[in-house]
Amino acid sequence: MEKKKDKLTSLLQMLNILGVPIYSYERFLEFKKAYDVHILEKLLVERSLARKEENWLKADEIRETLLERGIELEDSSTKTSWKYIR
Numbered sequence: 001m002e003k004k005k006d007k008l009t010s011l012l013q014m015l016n017i018l019g020v021p022i023y024s025y026e027r028f029l030e031f032k033k034a035y036d037v038h039i040l041e042k043l044l045v046e047r048s049l050a051r052k053e054e055n056w057l058k059a060d061e062i063r064e065t066l067l068e069r070g071i072e073l074e075d076s077s078t079k080t081s082w083k084y085i086r
Contacts, residue, residue, distance in 0.1 A: 040071065040082075047073075048080065 043062050050058040063073050072085045 036069075040066070040069075044080065044082070051075075 043066060047059050047062040050056075050062065066073060066082070067085075070085055071082050074081050074083075
């Protein structure tokens with residue numbers, strides 16, 4: 001447990017040096033959540049484009065990537081919705 005805390009402290013210090021001032025674990029979690037949402041949005045756009053281009057292999061790969069991150073997709077004829085499963 002102590003090693004994990006040391007690693008987190010080091011990460012927080014590095015982020016602070018890079019101009020991302022995060023002073024607590026709670027702020028770190030907020031930052032991580034925002035980053036995860038950004039990645040999710042990017043992957044959903046990529047998958048949508050792949051589906052429009054009928055690149056089913058790429059669309060399925062992105063679906064699997066999201067599933068590994070605990071996000072399940074549900075496609076309909078007009079849209080794709082998602083939900084957290086973990």
